[in-house]
Amino acid sequence: MTLPPARLLSAVTLSLLLAACGTSPTTTAAPVPTAQEPAAQGPGAPDTVNTDVGHSHGERAIPGLGVDPSTFPTHARLGTPTILPAARVSAQALPGNVQPSITALKVLILSSGSGDFGLATAKAMLQEAGVPFDVLDATMESLDMGRLVDAGGVGRYQGVVLTSSALIYAAPGGLYPSALDAGEWDTLFEYERTFGVRQLALYGAPGTAPEDYGLRTVAGAETSTTTLTLSTAGRAVFGDLTASAVPVNYAYTYPSAVTPMPGITTQVLATDPAGNVLAATSTSADGRERLVLTSAQNPYLLHSQLLSYGLVQWLTRGVHLGEHRRFLQADIDDLFLSGDRLDPATLAMRPNPYRVSGNDLLNVYSQMKNVQSAYPVARSFRYAMMFNGGGANASVPPLCVNWPMLTRDMLSSAAKCLYTQFDWVNHTRDHLRMDVMDLATATTQVGDNVTIGTKLGLVMSRNALVTGEHSGLGNMDPGDDGTYNDSDVNLPKQDLGLGRSNPNVLSAAVSAGARYLASDHSVASHWDATCPTCGVPHPLNSGVFLVPRWPNGMAYYVTDPTEALAYYNGMYGPAGRFPYYDHNLTYAEFLDKDSDLTLNHVLDGGAFPHYMHQTNLRQYAAGKSLATDWVRAALEKYSRYSTLPLTTLRWADLGPYLERHTREAKAKSAGTLYAVWNRATNQVTVTSTAGSVPVTVTGDTAGTLYGAYRSRSQDVTGTLTVTVAPR
Known part of the structure; x- marks a missing residue:
């Protein structure tokens, strides 16, 4: 392997990795789970086995998706729409001062009411791109020209999203009226025509009401499981996607066919294996541009997430506030410390703890470089090493080859060699629990680790801090008296809210120059549900900003595939604590399931790291570790479908990026x-x-x-x- 030149400090120194928002649609009966749709339980269920010292999933979820599939639009059939006569709004003329060339950079989402299964998807795709939007519930509010054009004659919206093509809802007598009456549809179309505003229908069973797309459903072809392949025209719209067919599962679909109609031009974007249309653009006789999808959508389904980027860019013509960027951040906690190690035969901890070796660290560097070379989307990938200097020896020489006979601690020597190659982040000196810690001890734990990192010569992200177990942030045992601060006893924790954070920890962090603290995305108070891609300004200390991190399926006490499976199947296998699967998974199956969840997070566009632990770095076979297996599984799946590069930022840049993004998102929302x-x-x-x-x-x-x-x-x-x- 090739390693960076070492600093010559001695003669022996050498150079060398898914709430469900979809609800039962009002246009049909509630989705009915089938034998192929497992119950809402599985990996992600709350447990104490996988707590690191806080590494818990914290969410009960279907593997790889994070939600209950019975809430997916598997049975979201669309009734025949009825357009009611103009009653609330007559077709309205444009104001005399109209300025048809000027629109606000904002999108209007038109919804068919509280049970609208497409609303969550519409919001998610715009939030991921940072695009401002308004939602109009057309069952409750009228759509008139004043809602579309401001007093100065400027268009209020640059694009319109219909959660379904006819905005229908269920009514007594088996009718499916549109939430917009004929006058409101005419008003909308006049606005779109005059201002050149594009319209996106997230789901439709193409017909003639309220307008014709030049498509008709293919009778008998309806399905909830298919695949989507882009046409040449589709690749122009979805230029970020590869040629691989996209799975369309758990989503009712109306495969359609082009039906030539006078004045309408239809362009097929995507088809199913039989050549039926699943997505198309269409130009109306009056010149309006529409795009319609014939599959139901859900923000946690793969096809919805993969299409999201291209749909937003098409809708806005590539001009909008905000950006859609994707990230792959992988943090490794507890470096330099020893940790628990699972005995796969007994599912108990071995008597001797495990500490990653210097050779392991050197090989992880080589694995990281191989990942960068193997995956064009991950050229910037690097691990972040969250280190606990209390387990290091700063007086050893740097060594870039595994010669333990030349040093008292090969791990510390390897870290000195790799001082610039990883992103080194303060994880406190000794990984103590900090929920009720006094100020002096907290200051020592945070500050001493900076000193140790400096003595080791590590290039650190000095503005960042990860506390042991994400402690000190209100997720704690409410009766904790500090007795177990220096142990790994997994006290029962409750999310008491950020208001119960330890102010001493916050003060110690700020005093050490750390503004960005890691929080746990599986704890409700540690992330912002109103802004899924935002961080969280700490309510008790304006000098602290929280960066949520995702856990994954690699338990903190496993070092090889056998141990990883013993934990995972012991939790979610047929005889596990939370039985989910009908068989114990193989290692390949486990990576496949967990990378589904990782892919879901990556496609969401949030700049949130995933975190693992030093035990997961063990080189269990030549060139292999659990951490890099996880990274490769995620990249393999992502690269199958997308060409958009994945950004990896040092924490020194990650925190400021996320804080700026959050400030911008909040200002747009306000x-x-x-x-x-x-x-x-x-x-x-x-x-x-x-x-x-x-x-x-x-x-x-x-x-x-x-x-x-x-x-x-x-x-x-x-x-x-x-x-x-x-x-």
Whole structure:
């Protein structure tokens, strides 16, 4: 293997890795689980076996998806729509001051009510891209021209999303009226035509109401399981996807066929194995552009997540506030310490703890470089090593080959060699539980570890901190008196909220220069459900910002596939604590299931790390470790479908990125950050009414290229004008 040059400190020194938001649709009976749809229990169920010292899943979930499949739109059949006569709104003329070239950079979601199974998907795809949106419940509110055009004649929306093509809902007598009446549909179409606004229907059974797409359903072809393959035209819209067929499972589908209609031009984007249409664009006789999908959607289903990026870019013509970027961050906790190790025969801990070796660390570096070479989407990938300096020896020489006879601690020597190759992050000196720790001890634990890292010569992300077990942040035993602060006893924990955080830990972090603290995404108070891609400003200390991290299926006390399976099958196999599978999984099956969940997280667009532990770095076979097996499984699956590069940031950059993203998202949500687009001049004017805030504009001609689109991120105070290039 090739390693970086070592620093010559002695003559012997050498150089060398899925709440369910879908609800029962109002257009049909509630989904009925079938024999192929397992119950809502499985990996992710709360347990104490996998607590690290806090490494618990914390979520009860179907493997690889994180939700109960009985809530998926497997049976989301669409009734025949009825368009009611204009009653609430007559077709309305545009105001006399209309400015058809100018629209706000915002999207309107039209919903058919509280049981609308497509609403969660519409929100998720826009949130992932950072696109501002409004939701209009058409069963409760009227859609008139005042809702679409402001007093200055500017269009309020750059795009329109229909959660289903006719916005139908169930009514007495077996009828399925549209939530928009004829006058409202006419008003919407007039707005779209005048302002050149595109319309996306997330689900439809193509027919003639409320309008014709030039498609008709193929009788008898309806299904809930199929695959989607892009056409040449589809690859232009979904340019981030590979040629691999996309699975469409748990989603009722109306395979359709092109039916030529006067004045309508239909372009097939995707087909099923029989050549039937699953997605198409269509231009109406009055020139409006529509895109319709004939499969039901859900934000946790693979086809919905994979199509999301291309759908948003098509809808907005590649010009919008925010950006859709994907991340692969892998943290390794507890480096330099010894940890529990499972005996797979007894499912008890072995008497002797396990500490990763220096040779293991050198090989993990080699594995990381091989990952970068093997997967073009992961060129920037690197591990973050969350280290506990209390287990290190800072006086040893750096060694870049495994010569333990030349050092008192080969692991510390290897770390010195690899001082720039990993992202080194403070995990406190001794990994103590900090929920009720005094200020002096907390300050010592945080500050001493920085000192040790400096003596080791590690290039650290000094603005970041991971506390042992994510402790000190309110997820704790409410009766904890500090007796077990220095042990790995898994006390019963409750999410008491961030208000029960230990202020001494927060103060110690700030004093040491650490602003960004890791939190546990499986703890409800540690992440922001209202903004799924945001971090969390700490309510008790403005100097602290939380970065949620995802757990995974690698228990903290396993070092090889046999141990990993003993834990996993002991939890979720047919005889496990939470029986889920009908057989004990093989290692390949386990990686396949867990990488489904990882893929779900990656496609969500959140810059949140996944975390594992030092035991998972053991080289159990030549060039192999559990951690790198997990990374490769995730990348193998992601690369099968997507070409978008996965960003890996050092924590020194990750924290600030996530904080800027959060500030921008909150400003857009509050309406204090907004923009208008003049398509005649291709100028976007961004306005902030709440002081200086970050803003990201996708489509900016001078921005940074990601995929096929450029985005610029900068601060704006007052107004900012940028030039864009629509697609």
